[in-house]
Amino acid sequence: xxxxxxxxxxxxxxxxxxxxxxxxxxxxxxxxxxxxxxxxxxxxxxxxxxxxxxxxxxxxxxxxxxxxxxxxxxxxxxxxxxxxxxxx
Amino acid sequence: xxxxxxxxxxxxxxxxxxxxxxxxxxxxxxxxxxxxxxxxxxxxxxxxxxxxxxxxxxxxxxxxxxxxxxxxxxxxxxxxxxxxxxxxxxxxxxxxxxxxxxxxxxxxxxxxxxxxxxxxxxxxxxxxxxxxxxxxxxxxxxxxxxxxxxxxxxxxxxxxxxxxxxxxxxxxxxxxxxxxxxxxxxxxxxxxxxxxxxxxxxxxxxxxxxxxxxxxxxxxxxxxxxxxxxxxxxxxxxxxxxxxxxxxxx
Numbered sequence: 001x002x003x004x005x006x007x008x009x010x011x012x013x014x015x016x017x018x019x020x021x022x023x024x025x026x027x028x029x030x031x032x033x034x035x036x037x038x039x040x041x042x043x044x045x046x047x048x049x050x051x052x053x054x055x056x057x058x059x060x061x062x063x064x065x066x067x068x069x070x071x072x073x074x075x076x077x078x079x080x081x082x083x084x085x086x087x088x
Numbered sequence: 089x090x091x092x093x094x095x096x097x098x099x100x101x102x103x104x105x106x107x108x109x110x111x112x113x114x115x116x117x118x119x120x121x122x123x124x125x126x127x128x129x130x131x132x133x134x135x136x137x138x139x140x141x142x143x144x145x146x147x148x149x150x151x152x153x154x155x156x157x158x159x160x161x162x163x164x165x166x167x168x169x170x171x172x173x174x175x176x177x178x179x180x181x182x183x184x185x186x187x188x189x190x191x192x193x194x195x196x197x198x199x200x201x202x203x204x205x206x207x208x209x210x211x212x213x214x215x216x217x218x219x220x221x222x223x224x225x226x227x228x229x230x231x232x233x234x235x236x237x238x239x240x241x242x243x244x245x246x247x248x249x250x251x252x253x254x255x256x257x258x259x260x261x262x263x264x265x266x267x268x269x270x271x272x273x274x275x276x277x278x279x280x281x282x283x284x285x286x287x288x289x290x291x292x293x294x295x296x297x298x299x300x301x302x303x304x305x306x307x308x309x310x311x312x313x314x315x316x317x318x319x320x321x322x323x324x325x326x327x328x329x330x331x332x333x334x335x336x337x338x
Contacts, residue, residue, distance in 0.1 A: 003306040006330045009149065011193035012135040015098035021195030039196035045332070084195075 004042040004053070013050055013064045017071060026082040031059030038081075096126070098190045100137060105185045106160055111248045114167045115214065116178040117153060119160040120187060127156050130225040131198040131218045131301065131329075134163065134191030138173055148173045149331075151217040151303075152192065155224035164248060166214040197301065197329045201229040205299050206292050209237040210282065210312045212304020216248050218329065219301060223256060223263060234262040236298075238290050240282050240308065243272040266290030282308075287315050294320035299327075306330040 007023050014022040023039040034056040041052040041061055049065030054077065061077040103120035110116050132152055139145040154162035167178040181187070199207065199222040207226075209219040216239055226235060241247045247267070257265040268286055273279045280286070292298040300321060302312045309330045316326050 003332060004330070005306070005332050006328060008133070008194050008197055008329045011133070012098065012147075012149065012190060015190070015193055017097070019097050021193075023193075023197075024195035037196050039194070040328070 002044070002046050004044050006043055007037065007039040007041040007052060009043045009045060010038060010041075010050055010052060010062075010064065013066060013071070016066075017064075017073065020083050020085060022081070022083070024084060027061065027078045028080045029054040029057060029059060029061060030077045030079045032057035098193065100188055100190045103161065103187050103189055105181060105183050105187060108181070108183060111164060112246055114178065114246075115164060115248055116167075117162050117164045118177060118181065118187070119154075119162050120189075122161050122189070125161060126192070128152055128161075128192035129195070129198040130155060130201075130221040132192040132194045132221075133218065134161075134189045134193060136163070136173070136177070137188045137190075138176060139188070146172050149193070151221070151329075153217050153220050153224075155221060155228040157228060164214065164217045164220075197303075197327050199225065199299065199301065201225055201231040201233075203299065204233055206296050207233050207235045208292050208298045208300045209235065210291075210300070210302040210304075210316075211237065211239045212282075212308030212312070213241060213246070214248065215302075215304030215308070215329070215331065218303055220249055220252075222301065223253075226263070227256075232262065234264075236264045236266070236291060238266050238268065238282055238286065240268040240270060240304070242270055244269065244274050264290070282312055282315070284315055284319065287319055291316075291319075294322075297322075297325070300325055301327050301329075303329040304331070306332060 011023045025038050027038050028035045040055050044051045051063050052061045059077050063074040065072040103122035106121045107119040133149045135147050135149050137147040150163045153164045165174050165177045167174045211219050253265050256263045268282045269279050302309050309328045313326055317323050
């Protein structure tokens with residue numbers, strides 16, 4: 001397996017889908033309960049999409065795949081995302 | 089500007105190369121004019137996409153080297169021997185060419201010039217690029233936070249921004265720079281990696297509660313972050329950014 005990148009590498013793909021930056025969001029791993037910034041996840045870019053795994057237990061947090069005209073986002077391993085939302 | 093840099097979905101846009109600057113024999117800075125650029129925060133990156141005539145495309149991530157608010161958006165690209173994208177960017181791309189990019193990307197690996205906390209920057213190779221954006225932002229914002237940069241490079245010839253870092257260090261206004269040369273060092277200096285000893289000599293004690301930014305290849309980042317935690321730094325304040333052997337995130 002190639003060396004993983006980190007959740008900073010999700011920024012472009014998720015930035016196409018969300019209006020706020022998700023890499024700075026705090027997520028909780030559904031497998032082990034650890035909380036951390038999405039940027040701290042381990043990210044494996046070798047497949048057809050990006051796979052993010054928990055930096056603590058290694059469980060899959062999320063997968064994002066981009067195809068022509070659409071994207072698939074699988075958030076199976078994240079129980080909660082806490083996002084900073086600027087007040088207008 | 090911070091708000092503009094983090095709000096709104098990203099989409100691909102076209103920039104135009106306005107200048108090119110060789111940093112070392114294998115690294116080049118690309119200066120771009122990007123109409124409607126929303127501004128960025130120091131530490132952020134962009135995705136660059138190249139598309140061939142037959143529709144095949146490849147994309148990579150590159151850190152922004154310039155401070156926000158400057159005349160152009162600067163990316164510094166290190167050529168990788170077997171790279172698919174970097175040899176084009178460092179060798180073929182010419183002034184006047186268009187370049188497709190999206191960004192700015194990332195709201196976590198960023199430094200806030202309003203924070204007075206000391207800053208420790210730890211760079212492995214071209215991992216210095218986003219950290220240079222922080223150093224340049226500090227100067228541009230006339231921020232008072234004291235900076236220390238530990239920069240691990242193969243040899244003196246591969247150091248990016250060597251002259252500018254030298255001037256920063258000599259200006260005596262709160263930026264200190266220390267190098268670790270892994271392959272060959274200048275006369276009188278020994279080679280070595282960033283170690284607990286180097287960290288203790290050129291970093292900040294954990295008691296000063298510095299903001300810490302580490303950027304480099306995955307192995308370098310893992311090793312440096314481990315040393316920092318061993319030295320008592322709170323893992324929660326150590327921000328890291330890894331890049332892979334392909335020179336970026338896909």
